[in-house]
Amino acid sequence: MNSNLYGLLGLVAAVCFILALKGLSSPKSARRGNIIGAIGATLGTILVFWAPGGHHKNLIPILGAIAFGVLVGVPAARRIQMTQMPQLVALFNGVGGGAAALVSTVEYLRLGKGATSAEIIATVFTVVVGCVSFSGSIITFLKLQEIMTTRPVVFPGGRFVIAGTLAALLGSAGWVINSGGTKPLVIMGALALAFGVLFVLPVGGADVPIVISLLNAFTGLTVAASGYVLQATLLIVAGTLVGASGTILTRLMAAAMGRSLFGTLFGAFTAKPQESSGAAEVRSVKSGSADDVAILLNYAQRVVIVPGFGLAVAQAQHTVRELADLLASKGVDVAYGIHPVAGRMPGHMNVLLAEANVPYEQLVEMEEVNPTFPQTDVVLVVGANDVVNPAAKTTPGCPIYGMPILDVAQAGNVIFLKRSMRPGFAGIENELLYDPKTTLLFGDAKDSLTKVVSALKAL
Amino acid sequence: MSNGLALLSIFVLAVFVGFEVVAKVSTTLHTPLMSGANAIHGIILVGAIEVASNATSNLPTVLSILAIVLATINMVGGFVVTDRMLEMFKGKKKEVK
Known part of the structure; x- marks a missing residue:
């Protein structure tokens, strides 16, 4: 396809995403907005098969993988009960973050020594944030599904473990940026996955939805950064839109609950241990028919x-x-x-x-x-x-x-x-x-x- | 370099658009909006297809095919589940009229 036409149609898809978010912000146009978003996504997906300068290899496995993804995603979304929608959204968000981390990793392997420092930094960002979003979303899913406890999980010295993991993560990121190579990247990814788990564990109760929203914004930014690595405008626009709107939404949600974002994320560390007084005493309640x-x-x-x-x-x-x-x-x-x-x-x-x-x-x-x-x-x-x-x-x-x-x-x-x-x-x-x-x-x-x-x- | 700068400009402008479009959304729509935005970042599928179609050796091929599966679930599932949430608002409007 002519590269101008390709770029123009990509722009149409990007505009669809803006209109989709705009539509979703008002009750009257919300459903139409979602459909416009789906049209933009379909257009972008079809378009990439005609990307100018692409090698167009592996067509059969690609189409097979898409079909498989549809076969998993659609029934899951169709059959889920209303009560379980939040955790499904968390799960979808997690796999999206994982996908972005994989995409940047593959591109990084392909570029090898030819990668510019901006591309390496964008890759590091994608892998770190994508992995945090992936493992963090899985934990929120497990919490909401009540497979694991919904309470904040705090263990002695937890904050030092988290701080230590974060320091190691930043160190490994520096290592990747300085020397490159596959091994540092894998270590960094593993540390990021661990950090995602540690970061969500202490969040409990009603704060979990705020964390889903935050991780959603994270995944958006991840997609934008992988768009930079791939030089794909559509990914940058879509990812940034989600990152920015997700940040606003997270703040609105936190405000609706009367807490600061900081308090939500780190509240479990600062909160005093709850006294369990009265737990043992049996008090009478009035029950009626x-x-x-x-x-x-x-x-x-x-x-x-x-x-x-x-x-x-x-x-x-x-x-x-x-x-x-x-x-x-x-x-x-x-x-x-x-x-x-x-x-x-x-x-x-x-x-x-x-x-x-x-x-x-x-x-x-x-x-x-x-x-x-x-x-x-x-x-x-x-x-x-x-x-x-x-x-x-x-x-x-x-x-x-x-x-x-x-x-x-x-x-x-x-x-x-x-x-x-x-x-x-x-x-x-x-x-x-x-x-x-x-x-x-x-x-x-x-x-x-x-x-x-x-x-x-x-x- | 100038290409990088162009991409950065797009990024910065998109940040402002993203802030603007959702600036005033009612609490009623927080959940569908989050879910819809979640579906939109499934567009990483485009990137996954691109790297898969350029992959020559085994490891990148396997990783990028896995990325395609995950991204498709994110995108398609996300739009379907958002539509299901919003379907329920439609019934309400009929009632009001």
Whole structure:
């Protein structure tokens, strides 16, 4: 292909990516934006087979590898449950970072002694950040999938191990830049993989999604750097866009949780060890039946439903809507109080409730719903815990301290639908459960809601 | 050298575009936006294909084919999963009207 035409079509693909991100920033155009992005990606992929000056070898294995990737990726994305999407995104991000590290390594091997110092530095950057993103994403996947503990993992002397690994990593990077060769590159890659693991292990609880977003931005920058090594404009533009927008997004997410990025990443090292006082003592909670809950709701003027991860797990979004409609038909003022990070990802609840066709006006964000709690008779907490935990205000040093919460304690009554007394994702006891105005209804959220709905109909 | 400088200029300008396009996004869309951006960096597939088609010896060929598999999963899976998330917003709009 003529190299001007090739460059021009590449530019079209790059513009598609800008329009895609722009589209994704607004609810009306989000889906179209995603499709424009997919078109740009397809265009770029087809285009590279006609790259001017390429050798066009290995065509069959290349097409086979693409087909294999599609066969793995599409069913994974199609079949995944809504609740598991965050970890799938983490996994996709990780393999992308791994791919970028491999691409730069191969190009580095091909250039050999002919590589310029700028190319070597870009390669070092790609391999280091790509490997960190790869292993870090795998750990976040394991955490969210609950294959390993969701709590921060801190071991004695952990910070020295991390600092030591980082120093060794920087040293090996210097070694690669100075003397080149394959062996230093492999050692550097191994150190970067280890650093990725160590870097994510101490992050726990609700901070994991922020780390996914950060690693996503990292992978973007990795792609941009490999674009520099390959002199591919499209990779530079796409990678940089993701790196820049991902950085902003990470900051927005951290802000929604009321923490600094620094605190999120290094919080586990500075936090004081939690006292486990009260863990042994058995305290009484008030648990009620579905009928009790139905009566409370029936005679309320205003009810706020606070959904959380438990709603997603139980797939109870349709049942919760049924309950809300039923209450509304009885003249009760019903709203949903949406915490920005309820669930496992920002916006998780909005997506879930949208699936159940909950009218948009009923979804009230935290800032607007908080002042209304004193006038609210009943708050129904469906599978949420950390986002209503007063410890975020009262217990300095606990993992969620400083996070803005939904002030449900201000309401007349609080009903918790919970599977068990197990603490939330962040692993902290919730004092509110022991409050005299709190009623607990144990069981799967969907079963409990169904029972409440039928009890309410019988009244 | 001037080529390197041109690439650097593209990089710097793209940083500003990236900052601008997502400057005001509502929390509702944080998850799909992250997922969509994640799919976009799957474009590393283009780089993987390029190095694979220039590979002559065994090791680079194997590594670059592996990179193609990983990048394809990232890109294709990423767009599909983002579309699934956004599909749910569509139903909501119908309801409002």
